[in-house]
Amino acid sequence: MVRSCNGSWCARFVDQHRSALNFVLLVFGYILYLVIGAGIFSAIELPYELDLRQLLKAARDDFLSENTCVSDARLEELLARVLEASNYGVSILNNDTRRNWDFVSSLFFTSTVLTTTGYGHAVPLSDEGKAFCIFYTLIGVPATLFFLTVVVQRLMVVVSRRPVSYFHRRWAISKAKLAVIHATCLTLVMVLVFLIIPAWIFISLERDWNFLESLYFCFISLTTIGLGDYVPGETHGTEDNPHPQLYRLAITIYLLVGLVCVLVVMETCYELPQMRRFRQQFYQKSVRELDSETTNIIDQEHMSDELHEPEDQGTPQPRAISSVLEQAASMRQDGISAPYTQASGSTVNQKER
DSSP states (O other): OOOHHHHHHHHHHHHHHHHHHHHHHHHHHHHHHHHHHHHHHHHHHHHHHHHHHEEEEEEHHHHHHHTTTSSSHHHHHHHHHHHHHHHHHOOTTTTTTSSSSSSSHHHHHHHHHTTTOOOOOOOOOHHHHHHHHHHHHHHHHHHHHHHHHHHHHHHIIIIIIHHHHHHHHHOOHHHHHHHHHHHHHHHHHHHHHIIIHHHHHHHOOOOOOHHHHHHHHHHHHHOOOOEEEEOOOOOOTTTTOOOOHHHHHHHHHHHHHHHHHHHHHHHHHOOOOOOHHHHHTTTOOOHHHHHHHHHHHHHHHHHHHHHHSOTTTTTTOOSSSOHHHHHHHHHHHHHHOOOOOOOTTTTTTOOOO
């Protein structure tokens, strides 16, 4: 008896606080994912770091033993200054003729800053540049987010919603199943066009990159992670790339277009009916009901757009919604005294208000 009472109490408690329990599990799952990732990265990368430190220390000792006129303190000072300049994107190598702040390079910098990619290979050197960077990004980052949102929403209509609606009407397949198929195909196309093919192109343009490094750069850049360990054009000489400005401009265009396409794919996956139902498991009851109402409104708007959209542009279609006078005249002819109601599509749903 006691066990059954306890079991029923536990069932009621879980049912009443299901969203809160799901949220707690989500938080712990994310923390666990961070911890596991940190452990794996530490196990993989720490031995490489230790080996590199030993190699650099051995090279430094060899240099000091072969050049006894150079003191350890002076070499330490020189290396510190070189590393500081390298952090600002300035190299002292004789064959390095790159300029970080010509117009095209500055355009590349502004695009990476406003999209929050931020490679960190070139940073403002002066106090005036740092102050302007704060002011510029304070306005530019929200404006960029707004711009990307507007562009993605307009592309979503053409790339995702209309194809799903078209094949839904043509093949009579459920929208949920079609949406999953469409999202999968769109993801595969995006991976091929903006990851695989550019990675092969970078292999021929960047002499020190292999396919994995090229693919790594494309993925890190298009996801706006931007670690900055690989930046195109950094290892080029004049003989390798006679048009460095054009190359940098092409990279800028690729990153902007690729970022928009990645956001379109992410938004397409985010709007899947399965994802909506999954998200609602973590909402509070009031938010879940509001999300369901919003989803219904959006679906009704999409259905209304489909009904109003003509099937053939060359054939005139009847108007989906009649005017008030036309409905009143039709009611008088039919002897109907019901009040005016809206018409959806080509059928009038007569419901009294």
